[in-house]
Every structure is written in structure tokens, then in C-alpha cells.
Amino acid sequence: MNIDINEYNKLKLINEELLIKNKELEEKLKSYTNNNRHKKYYENNSNIVKERAKKYMEKIKETNPEKIKEWSRNTYLNKKEKLKLQKEQYKDEISK
8 A cells, every 4th residue: 555655745735625624614604503693583583483383383284294293203213212322321320
């Protein structure tokens, strides 16, 4: 596996450029997700948000009831997995 120095340096530069690009994109993404504006909007308009969610659920019930069953199933499976992990952690703590 002999890689000459030029190829190694090129790969290293590409890697560094990609890491920088990745950091830039993560910073841009932070401005769109989970920031204080979303929290503040919800605090000021919680009734509106809840009403929209309610209307959306009613629309889904009418148009695609299978989707609600799918969501419920996924929720159940996630909850079951979480409980399983908690039991394992508890057993590990006891055995120590």
C-alpha cells in the first residue's frame, strides 16, 4: 500500500476542505433549527400552533388513517426499546 507523498497531500487537503465546508454548513443549519425564535414564536402563539396541529391530525384521519396507525406503532416500538434499555442499565447497576 504505497501511496506517494503527492497523493497523500492531495487527499489531506481535500479532507481539510471538506471538514471546513461541513462546519460552515452546520453553522448555517443552526440558524434554521432549534433556536430561540422558534421557542419565542411558540410562547406567543401557542394556541395557533395547537390549532394547526389539531387540524392537521383531523385531515390525516380523513385522508390517510393508515399513517396514524404507523405513527402509533413506531411510538410503541420506540417506547418499548427505551424501557428495555432502562432495564438493562438498571441490571448493570445492580450487578456492579
